[in-house]
Amino acid sequence: MTVEKIYVFKRFERFWHWSQALLIIFMMITGFEVHGSYELFGFGKAVSLHTVAAWSLISLWVFAIFWHFTTGEWKQYIPTREKVFAMIGFYSVGIFRGAPHPFRPTTLKKHNPLQRLAYLGVLLFIGPLLWFTGWFYLFFGDWKAWGVDSYLSLEWVAFFHTAGAFMMLAFFIAHVYLTTTGHTPTSHIKAMITGWEEVD
């Protein structure tokens, strides 16, 4: 069993991932404070920081979306049925028996089928839910001017925003754990830092 290294994550992708990670962690910390779960910065400060982080993340996404389309990397998120059950089997049984990883990343297919599904869910569901509700939450004062004040209530906007945040939190926990399931417990993390992934 030889260890091979392949180049999986390009420089921008790594920058995108880590700055997004920091911003999302920070937004969860400030967001749950705004929600009233605890006191840390103080409500006013938490709102300001959450807002600045939100705009920063939007800016980052503008670049990221541009990058994904110009490089064709968006195809990495197209779901596939291939090896889905093999992946489920690996995570629930094989991994405990030292079985080989059923998916071998390449530069063209860097995510395993479950990753594809999970990230697509984040990109198409949790993300938009947070963006959409967050946008209206942020511009609460303009609802009247936009003519949407009779269709929306802050209570429900906040409800779905918070629901999105809880989903993001659950994703975050699972995601951090799953980074340890590579060739070695740190090989995924190293790949995300250096771009080079060790594979079997």
Place this chain on the structure above:
Amino acid sequence: MLPIYRTVLSALAVFAMLTASAFAAQAKPEAAPAAPSASKKVSTADHHKFKELQKNFRTGPEVTAACLICHTEAAKQVQHTKHWTWESTDPKTGQKRGKKNIINNYCTNPTSNEKDCMACHAGYGWKDSSFDFKVEKNVDCLVCHDTTGTYRKLPGDAGHPVYKRTEFPKGSGKIVEAVDLRKVAQSIGKPGRTNCGACHFFGGGANGAKHGDLSSSLQHPSRYLDVHMDEKGLNFSCATCHSTSSHQVSGSRYNISAAVKGAPHIRGKADDSPAACQSCHGNKPHPQRMARLNQHTDKIACQTCHIPEFARDDIGTERSWDWSTATTMGPDGKPMVRKDSAGRRAFDSKKGTWVWESYVIPEYRWFNGQSRFQVIGDKIDPTKVVKINEVGGGPNDPESRIWPTNVHRGKQPYDKVNLTLTLQHTGGEDDTALWHNYDWQKAIKAGMKAGGLPYSGEYGFVETEQTWPITHMVAPKDDALRCEQCHSKNGRLKDIQGVYLPSRDGNKVLDTLGWTLALLTLIGVLVHGGIRILTAKKEG
């Protein structure tokens, strides 16, 4: 849309640099404007020089007659104001309110006590219901226009000033000098704080007692107490905000503009509410960097954040007045007076028990400017707290805002059979006066008779509550409420309904589900990881 660009730009900056220091950037508050120069005489007329005023007036009405020689319309104007009629009509319901008609939560009502109460009437001679409201020379010009500070009207004189040297209060050894009407008449000017304050600071019978946001501390206030009236700063008089036309003083509590919208008012533009904050500040008063605060003006009155506490001085204000303990005598069987540790009235056999407080945190209410008042003869339900007045409005009323209020509580006598609050004859030297004979039965009988109300002869005491909006004693901006003071679980607005308040509110079911999901995920990965470690060891 400007704030969006600003935020986007700053966000881009953060994105580009990813430095934490940019997060905390906050401009310093601007320096306060320079204090205006001390007020000078601005009138074009020197009243010392007027022949009409160069005589030794014996009475107030004589002075008024002299004033009216030149100011021919002045008395007619005053006679159309609440300062004269003590009456105000609700524009919507037609209900007659005003001091004459309502029952207040302090001395209750002037009926049968006019001789005392009318010390604060802008007129002379209102001693009973026979007072003629059309006599022009009975308008008191001096009480509002005296600039010497020597013009005094005492209880018992039905609104006349002190004509001869008097001991007041009786038996106190304190002497009040006779007013030099000639000097006062020649020294008239625009009303200042002393004029308004003579009545409005001392309403309810003691300094600061009544309003909570008005007391003699506003005579020489610091910036902290009142950012507008600050003697070393803006130095506003009352009339700077309560601008007056034809003697009609703007900004009455009876008809408040609770939700003034739009930009600051341009001088010369017709103005319904010149006494409102928005008249000068507009309803988007905060700078762009604090634009989020401007979003609050849809729901929250300026006063809510900018008057964090009222009675912000050692004078304090009365929180309750319990009449039911009145006529209780001291241990020696004689009338008794007790003061609290701050020297404020706490008990008087004549009047009952008071509780005082300083630096009072307001109670918050939805308010649309319309109040319903308890007027003479209104039926009450003695099993409930009687609302002396009730502020109107609610979360779904676009004219309503969340206002700070001074809720004053008490106990008042009522007719147990007719179920009305009673009128009582309190002041005076006669046998039926409560403060003379300490006999409720006689006092109520006399009061009800004077008011033309039936009285069953059975009285009791009922709990009462009065809610007044707070609007004076605006604090400097650094002392305004912080976000956290409302946006928290047990904040200032914890009892306000009908609005979603981030940090205070949330969906309990969602929170439980959300945290459970996060916890289960965590347990799941820990168990998964644990099994991996165990199985790896076995194999190793």
